[in-house]
Amino acid sequence: MHRPLRAPRLAPLTFAIALAAFGTVQLARAQSAPVAPTPAQVSPEVDRAYTQLMGAPAVQKLLEAVKADHERTVEELKTLTEIEAPPFKEQKRAEAFLARMKALGLTDARIDAEGNVVGLRKGTGHGPKLLVSAHLDTVFPAGTDVKVKERDGRLHAPGIADDTRGLSVLLSWLKVLNENKVQTQGDLLFVANVGEEELGNLRGMKAIFRDHLDIDGMVGLEPSPDGHVLVLGTASHRYEVSFKGPGGHSFGAFGQVPSAIHGMGRAIAKIAEVRTPSFPKTTFTVGTVGGGTSVNTIAPDARMAIDIRSDDMASLLEAEKKILTTLDEAVAEENRRWNVNTLSVSTKLIGDRPGGRTPTDSVIVEAAVRANSAFGHKTLLRGGSTDANVPISLGIPAIIVGGGGKSGGSHSTHEWIDVTDGWKGAQNSLVTVLGLVGVPGVSPALLPKRAARTK
Amino acid sequence: MHRPLRAPRLAPLTFAIALAAFGTVQLARAQSAPVAPTPAQVSPEVDRAYTQLMGAPAVQKLLEAVKADHERTVEELKTLTEIEAPPFKEQKRAEAFLARMKALGLTDARIDAEGNVVGLRKGTGHGPKLLVSAHLDTVFPAGTDVKVKERDGRLHAPGIADDTRGLSVLLSWLKVLNENKVQTQGDLLFVANVGEEELGNLRGMKAIFRDHLDIDGMVGLEPSPDGHVLVLGTASHRYEVSFKGPGGHSFGAFGQVPSAIHGMGRAIAKIAEVRTPSFPKTTFTVGTVGGGTSVNTIAPDARMAIDIRSDDMASLLEAEKKILTTLDEAVAEENRRWNVNTLSVSTKLIGDRPGGRTPTDSVIVEAAVRANSAFGHKTLLRGGSTDANVPISLGIPAIIVGGGGKSGGSHSTHEWIDVTDGWKGAQNSLVTVLGLVGVPGVSPALLPKRAARTK
Numbered sequence: 031m032h033r034p035l036r037a038p039r040l041a042p043l044t045f046a047i048a049l050a051a052f053g054t055v056q057l058a059r060a061q062s063a064p065v066a067p068t069p070a071q072v073s074p075e076v077d078r079a080y081t082q083l084m085g086a087p088a089v090q091k092l093l094e095a096v097k098a099d100h101e102r103t104v105e106e107l108k109t110l111t112e113i114e115a116p117p118f119k120e121q122k123r124a125e126a127f128l129a130r131m132k133a134l135g136l137t138d139a140r141i142d143a144e145g146n147v148v149g150l151r152k153g154t155g156h157g158p159k160l161l162v163s164a165h166l167d168t169v170f171p172a173g174t175d176v177k178v179k180e181r182d183g184r185l186h187a188p189g190i191a192d193d194t195r196g197l198s199v200l201l202s203w204l205k206v207l208n209e210n211k212v213q214t215q216g217d218l219l220f221v222a223n224v225g226e227e228e229l230g231n232l233r234g235m236k237a238i239f240r241d242h243l244d245i246d247g248m249v250g251l252e253p254s255p256d257g258h259v260l261v262l263g264t265a266s267h268r269y270e271v272s273f274k275g276p277g278g279h280s281f282g283a284f285g286q287v288p289s290a291i292h293g294m295g296r297a298i299a300k301i302a303e304v305r306t307p308s309f310p311k312t313t314f315t316v317g318t319v320g321g322g323t324s325v326n327t328i329a330p331d332a333r334m335a336i337d338i339r340s341d342d343m344a345s346l347l348e349a350e351k352k353i354l355t356t357l358d359e360a361v362a363e364e365n366r367r368w369n370v371n372t373l374s375v376s377t378k379l380i381g382d383r384p385g386g387r388t389p390t391d392s393v394i395v396e397a398a399v400r401a402n403s404a405f406g407h408k409t410l411l412r413g414g415s416t417d418a419n420v421p422i423s424l425g426i427p428a429i430i431v432g433g434g435g436k437s438g439g440s441h442s443t444h445e446w447i448d449v450t451d452g453w454k455g456a457q458n459s460l461v462t463v464l465g466l467v468g469v470p471g472v473s474p475a476l477l478p479k480r481a482a483r484t485k
Numbered sequence: 486m487h488r489p490l491r492a493p494r495l496a497p498l499t500f501a502i503a504l505a506a507f508g509t510v511q512l513a514r515a516q517s518a519p520v521a522p523t524p525a526q527v528s529p530e531v532d533r534a535y536t537q538l539m540g541a542p543a544v545q546k547l548l549e550a551v552k553a554d555h556e557r558t559v560e561e562l563k564t565l566t567e568i569e570a571p572p573f574k575e576q577k578r579a580e581a582f583l584a585r586m587k588a589l590g591l592t593d594a595r596i597d598a599e600g601n602v603v604g605l606r607k608g609t610g611h612g613p614k615l616l617v618s619a620h621l622d623t624v625f626p627a628g629t630d631v632k633v634k635e636r637d638g639r640l641h642a643p644g645i646a647d648d649t650r651g652l653s654v655l656l657s658w659l660k661v662l663n664e665n666k667v668q669t670q671g672d673l674l675f676v677a678n679v680g681e682e683e684l685g686n687l688r689g690m691k692a693i694f695r696d697h698l699d700i701d702g703m704v705g706l707e708p709s710p711d712g713h714v715l716v717l718g719t720a721s722h723r724y725e726v727s728f729k730g731p732g733g734h735s736f737g738a739f740g741q742v743p744s745a746i747h748g749m750g751r752a753i754a755k756i757a758e759v760r761t762p763s764f765p766k767t768t769f770t771v772g773t774v775g776g777g778t779s780v781n782t783i784a785p786d787a788r789m790a791i792d793i794r795s796d797d798m799a800s801l802l803e804a805e806k807k808i809l810t811t812l813d814e815a816v817a818e819e820n821r822r823w824n825v826n827t828l829s830v831s832t833k834l835i836g837d838r839p840g841g842r843t844p845t846d847s848v849i850v851e852a853a854v855r856a857n858s859a860f861g862h863k864t865l866l867r868g869g870s871t872d873a874n875v876p877i878s879l880g881i882p883a884i885i886v887g888g889g890g891k892s893g894g895s896h897s898t899h900e901w902i903d904v905t906d907g908w909k910g911a912q913n914s915l916v917t918v919l920g921l922v923g924v925p926g927v928s929p930a931l932l933p934k935r936a937a938r939t940k
Contacts, residue, residue, distance in 0.1 A: 291772070
């Protein structure tokens with residue numbers, strides 16, 4: 031006697047799994063276009079400050095020291111790259127970074143509860159507190175070959191550009207500032223943080239801003255071409271949604287039980303009709319689905335993953351509300367269809383990145399534009415999802431700039447960096463920072479002090 | 486810099502796969518309730534014929550021979566069970582069955598192009614042609630342990646009841662009819678067929694009725710309790726549906742490409758609202774879904790499997806039409822939503838079982854009811870999906886009855902049969918058959934001859 035088919039539906043599911051292994055690599059680089067016009071001119075006080083900095087012999091001497099430190103910095107880059115730092119497993123690299131920070135004079139530096147390396151370089155007083163940071167973590171799992179290979183004038187290794195170059199530039203800054211006894215007016219909070227990539231969900235930077243309520247601004251280092259300044263943090267929320275019902279035989283139980291797949295389908299159909307603004311750009315998709323037991327079983331289980339993004343936090347939350355509302359509506363409809371109440375839905379937040387935009391006319395953006403000009407670069411304003419998302423979402427001025435060098439193959443095992451003239455980018459970004467915190471006797475601190483936040 | 490999540494969504498897909506392995510076992514037995522009231526009485530000619538048969542010394546002698554053949558039949562059951570017959574790989578068992586048929590006197594028996602063993606036992610002439618059959622195939626894949634184990638008075642082995650018992654009873658009938666020189670008026674077409682289970686989709690029986698246009702009725706043997714008569718063949722069509730689009734980054738490509746998952750969700754939502762009659766019972770479900778690349782990719786691919794069933798062929802086709810229509814509507818809506826035409830859908834028929842109902846007042850049902858009475862059994866009319874679906878869908882009278890013995894654990898490796906007094910069921914079903922084809926000098930052929938079908 032014939033009885034129901036077992037499972038003729040494995041192919042599509044395994045297919046989805048197979049694709050998942052490489053699917054995002056080719057799609058990884060979103061949003062390379064400018065997100066705002068570059069300011070045509072900056073305010074007189076910003077312009078004046080950078081003119082003073084670039085004309086000051088002490089600063090010129092400091093920049094010479096950055097250049098002179100280049101070879102050592104590259105060696106340190108190799109060393110740090112070869113200490114693997116998988117997501118949630120950054121400790122070994124953090125300890126190595128902490129030891130270097132202490133050796134370079136930040137004797138009070140420490141690793142915080144989240145795993146971030148934190149060291150404060152005090153200013154002369156009454157200035158702003160600027161966070162300068164790079165992230166410890168890479169996207170690569172434990173056991174990935176992180177040995178640095180030199181080939182065709184490039185250094186090849188997973189994570190070498192993103193963001194180990196940033197880490198080594200931070201250490202170089204610390205070294206030259208201390209060795210050249212350059213004091214700043216404002217404080218510099220040096221941070222090598224965890225959890226920037228993927229499921230880290232910015233946990234490191236979230237902890238920094240939770241624990242330090244007096245930060246007035248942030249300049250983060252990430253692999254970027256010279257002149258690029260990130261001012262927009264695309265926010266994202268991701269959900270895993272599970273539908274559960276009793277299940278049953280497709281013929282025998284028909285009419286008596288709801289279908290988890292039908293309930294999910296009803297929700298997806300509603301989500302497909304959600305409307306979001308083009309500006310601020312706000313998007314959504316049901317990226318993956320899975321569910322069911324066999325072709326002839328009313329599905330007891332179905333799951334989907336939803337991605338919601340926006341350049342603006344309020345727009346994200348509005349889209350999210352619409353989407354989450356569809357879930358309950360869909361479940362109610364499926365239950366009503368069969369006059370039951372046995373289908374249910376649950377959601378789990380699996381991705382949570384706040385976001386927003388640092389205003390183009392803010393001092394921190396103008397400072398970067400003016401410093402770039404001083405180094406001969408036209409500024410391009412960019413967006414993305416980085417550690418800067420956290421301060422930006424809190425209304426704290428934040429930008430991400432490059433630390434010098436050209437790179438490619440990010441998030442792949444073919445990642446590389448060309449450090450030729452990389453010291454120029456390290457100089458450029460350091461000058462940006464100096465203008466913001468001010469150098470007594472040279473230029474005033476440009477970054478405004480904020481009222482400290484409350485917990 | 487953060488780039489998109491790789492694949493946080495594997496869990497649900499693998500979950501669905503894991504479930505698929507055992508999901509249908511507990512749900513396997515649909516439709517054990519009666520599908521129609523048992524006729525309170527049968528027509529006088531049917532009653533008279535079975536009174537004549539049961540009173541005839543030649544028939545009594547034949548039934549004694551069935552009983553006497555019991556032990557040999559059980560040994561043959563064990564032997565045949567241990568020749569594995571996975572779906573689409575029934576050949577070895579078919580050859581063994583053919584050899585036995587020939588040894589028992591059907592020297593013209595052969596294996597047809599589809600793989601069925603077919604042997605005609607000619608009647609005396611001018612009678613109907615009745616197909617008597619059991620199926621060769623089991624649900625078990627090649628390599629399953631099919632060794633018969635005796636325990637607690639039961640024989641344990643995959644496929645031993647379903648349907649190897651039927652095969653051994655067919656051979657026993659052939660032996661006793663020939664050894665006792667019992668002639669029938671009508672022809673008996675002995676068939677051991679392939680492709681009854683699962684993806685076999687009744688291919689064996691479909692070939693029989695395609696090649697033999699003069700069959701007037703069918704009595705099939707399947708594991709059934711004494712007195713059970715299957716008269717209803719639940720029809721089913723199953724589809725695998727694939728949605729394909731270009732895919733893209735959830736943020737970068739938003740607004741430019743359709744989502745395969747969103748398109749599928751739109752279709753499922755429409756399917757969930759399809760209405761079908763309660764009588765003839767008609768059902769549908771989207772049993773499984775899978776699709777997508779990662780949470781942050783607009784899905785380039787989504788698939789689902791749909792099961793549609795009905796006790797009536799026309800109702801099935803009507804439901805199917807409604808369901809297939811939703812697919813094109815859903816794709817058009819998703820394309821319209823983004824002003825594109827890049828989402829498409831394709832369907833593949835993966836299950837095709839025709840069906841219908843043998844009328845309760847037909848001669849073949851009354852014959853079974855009356856024969857059951859003669860053996861002390863009240864008849865229960867049942868439904869299901871068996872080889873009988875094919876003739877029933879063609880309007881040819883067909884029933885499925887048991888061949889004796891009690892069984893359980895069907896379609897699991899725990900399948901068993903208790904053959905104690907199993908010969909009684911073999912007698913009962915043989916008497917049913919004899920009344921239909923008639924025994925010259927004893928009883929007339931009850932089964933009407935039909936006009937031969939045309940190709």
